Amino acid sequence: xxxxxxxxxxxxxxxxxxxxxxxxxxxxxxxxxxxxxxxxxxxxxxxxxxxxxxxxxxxxxxxxxxxxxxxxxxxxxxxxxxxxxxxxxxxxxxxxxxxxxxxxxxxxxxxxxxxxxxxxxxxxxxxxxxxxxxxxxxxxxxxxxxxxxxxxxxxxxxxxxxxxxxxxxxxxxxxxxxxxxxxxxxxxxxxxxxxxxxxxxxxxxxxxxxxxxxxxxxxxxxxxxxxxxxxxxxxxxxxxxxxxxxxxxxxxxxxxxxxxxxxxxxxxxxxxxxxxxxxxxxxxxxxxxxxxxxxxxxxxxx
Amino acid sequence: xxxxxxxxxxxxxxxxxxxxxxxxxxxxxxxxxxxxxxxxxxxxxxxxxxxxxxxxxxxxxxxxxxxxxxxxxxxxxxxxxxxxxxxxxxxxxxxxxxxxxxxxxxxxxxxxxxxxxxxxxxxxxxxxxxxxxxxxxxxxxxxxxxxxxxxxxxxxxxxxxxxxxxxxxxxxxxxxxxxxxxxxxxxxxxxxxxxxxxxxxxxxxxxxxxxxxxxxxxxxxxxxxxxxxxxxxxxxxxxxxxxxxxxxxxxxxxxxxxxxxxxxxxxxxxxxxxxxxxxxxxxxxxxxxxxxxxxxxxxxxx
Numbered sequence: 001x002x003x004x005x006x007x008x009x010x011x012x013x014x015x016x017x018x019x020x021x022x023x024x025x026x027x028x029x030x031x032x033x034x035x036x037x038x039x040x041x042x043x044x045x046x047x048x049x050x051x052x053x054x055x056x057x058x059x060x061x062x063x064x065x066x067x068x069x070x071x072x073x074x075x076x077x078x079x080x081x082x083x084x085x086x087x088x089x090x091x092x093x094x095x096x097x098x099x100x101x102x103x104x105x106x107x108x109x110x111x112x113x114x115x116x117x118x119x120x121x122x123x124x125x126x127x128x129x130x131x132x133x134x135x136x137x138x139x140x141x142x143x144x145x146x147x148x149x150x151x152x153x154x155x156x157x158x159x160x161x162x163x164x165x166x167x168x169x170x171x172x173x174x175x176x177x178x179x180x181x182x183x184x185x186x187x188x189x190x191x192x193x194x195x196x197x198x199x200x201x202x203x204x205x206x207x208x209x210x211x212x213x214x215x216x217x218x219x220x221x222x223x224x225x226x227x228x229x230x231x232x233x234x235x236x237x238x239x240x241x242x243x244x245x246x247x248x249x250x251x252x253x254x255x256x257x258x259x260x261x262x263x264x265x266x267x268x269x270x271x272x273x274x275x276x277x278x279x280x281x282x283x284x285x286x287x288x289x290x291x292x293x294x295x296x297x298x299x300x301x302x
Numbered sequence: 303x304x305x306x307x308x309x310x311x312x313x314x315x316x317x318x319x320x321x322x323x324x325x326x327x328x329x330x331x332x333x334x335x336x337x338x339x340x341x342x343x344x345x346x347x348x349x350x351x352x353x354x355x356x357x358x359x360x361x362x363x364x365x366x367x368x369x370x371x372x373x374x375x376x377x378x379x380x381x382x383x384x385x386x387x388x389x390x391x392x393x394x395x396x397x398x399x400x401x402x403x404x405x406x407x408x409x410x411x412x413x414x415x416x417x418x419x420x421x422x423x424x425x426x427x428x429x430x431x432x433x434x435x436x437x438x439x440x441x442x443x444x445x446x447x448x449x450x451x452x453x454x455x456x457x458x459x460x461x462x463x464x465x466x467x468x469x470x471x472x473x474x475x476x477x478x479x480x481x482x483x484x485x486x487x488x489x490x491x492x493x494x495x496x497x498x499x500x501x502x503x504x505x506x507x508x509x510x511x512x513x514x515x516x517x518x519x520x521x522x523x524x525x526x527x528x529x530x531x532x533x534x535x536x537x538x539x540x541x542x543x544x545x546x547x548x549x550x551x552x553x554x555x556x557x558x559x560x561x562x563x564x565x566x567x568x569x570x571x572x573x574x575x576x577x578x579x580x581x582x583x584x585x586x587x588x589x590x591x592x593x594x595x596x597x598x599x600x601x602x603x604x
Contacts, residue, residue, distance in 0.1 A: 039439055126604040134561065136557075136560070236560035242552050250545070251543075255438075259437055262436035280604045287582075295399055297432065
């Protein structure tokens with residue numbers, strides 16, 4: 001029997017079964033993943049695991065790894081070794097390829113699939129950038145983030161001595177450049193000017209134009225709104241001025257968790273097609289992210 | 303040896319070889335495909351075939367089928383039977399799934415890959431719609447076309463008795479609705495009002511708001527500019543008001559041909575991964591559309 005033919009039919013048949021999913025980590029993303037799973041017609045949430053819970057008895061098809069990014073490299077191998085497919089939203093761009101390479105042999109040994117960096121950037125934006133480049137192979141591309149909270153910069157601001165609470169907003173300044181606006185509350189005994197100078201000297205802030213504002217309540221300014229605008233202009237063949245544009249305004253944890261849930265579907269299907277391995281989002285087909293039969297999907301989206 | 307592991311490595315190795323490509327049909331799309339192939343670092347144009355040329359001696363890895371849409375179902379099987387992968391831009395949405403089903407067994411017999419409907423709509427827009435739905439699974443989606451020339455409506459207008467030349471523009475009227483503006487020149491002996499009435503009665507025009515304008519030269523108004531704007535608003539989990547937006551302004555044949563060329567790359571790779579079959583664009587991974595090694599692609603786009 002031709003294996004590719006078997007897999008092809010198998011994939012179609014498989015599109016309407018129920019997969020068992022667990023959530024590991026119950027912060028913003030983990031809680032949003034719980035909500036996203038309620039909307040998924042083909043998935044069942046079978047467990048929520050917290051930091052330090054034992055994973056020895058976990059039985060599931062796919063695990064959504066919603067831990068802090070730096071814990072992803074520790075947790076994913078534990079799950080893969082149990083034959084459980086994984087989806088994470090690891091977001092340190094420079095380390096993604098190595099992480100994929102590290103998980104890949106574990107996937108092959110365990111006959112599993114791991115989808116790395118399946119948030120929105122890295123994640124769905126990566127797919128958009130690759131698609132835009134397939135449409136317009138020569139040209140300029142700009143990814144503009146925000147306005148929205150930068151988690152990394154917020155954590156860096158909070159670590160400055162004298163900062164009681166902080167919120168660092170990323171503000172798009174056009175054509176891939178960004179400004180930062182940092183709201184801070186300060187501890188008693190510190191001066192604003194002193195704290196501000198220390199913050200502007202921090203490596204996280206030293207390279208972008210940054211404004212610092214003293215506020216009475218950072219809490220009152222918190223939102224989970226975010227957004228992105230990806231632009232690509234260039235040429236196809238001998239025709240220039242081809243203009244492509246993608247943007248979103250979103251609730252950040254909800255969108256991240258939803259995309260992880262959609263990628264869980266792809267992991268499950270690829271496993272059952274024996275396409276074991278660790279994949280980034282640009283290696284996934286959009287149809288594998290969606291519930292329904294292939295016939296339904298083609299008739300709906302193509 | 304684990305076949306999936308072999309394929310995985312094979313795919314990476316294969317990304318820098320040169321594939322031999324032919325063009326079948328030399329109208330707007332075929333000529334634009336010639337230009338697009340000049341920019342492709344991993345492809346070589348080895349032949350251009352015209353209507354009625356014999357395909358008996360063709361040797362190539364992939365054929366770009368740039369014939370009129372209605373000839374696609376005749377030409378593709380001839381190429382697949384010779385083991386040549388195909389890419390077409392068949393654009394009759396309702397017939398795409400059946401076409402895929404018709405080509406699929408031929409692909410398996412010939413160990414080939416056929417990518418159907420690989421223009422921009424159907425084609426890249428289909429991928430965008432599927433991706434948007436993976437991000438926001440419940441909501442509304444609107445595809446707004448134009449302003450740009452509608453080939454189908456232009457042909458229909460030209461067929462009205464008394465029409466000497468015509469150009470039907472599709473004008474977006476918001477939220478997936480469209481108006482039409484038809485420029486016509488008329489033959490001697492016909493009145494404008496008479497021709498206009500016949501045109502507005504034609505089934506192609508009877509269902510949309512249509513304006514007809516008499517001009518002295520349709521030729522002077524011809525452009526190949528076109529565009530699309532896809533909007534999706536809805537919810538992820540329990541968060542609504544998630545807003546996604548994709549748009550492009552493009553030279554139509556150049557973008558269509560470029561995307562066919564990018565899909566030729568996917569066909570070639572999938573064939574060498576033994577993933578034989580007929581695929582629509584929503585079944586393709588963005589990375590497979592691009593030249594370069596997987597490492598380069600992940601580091602660039604993810």
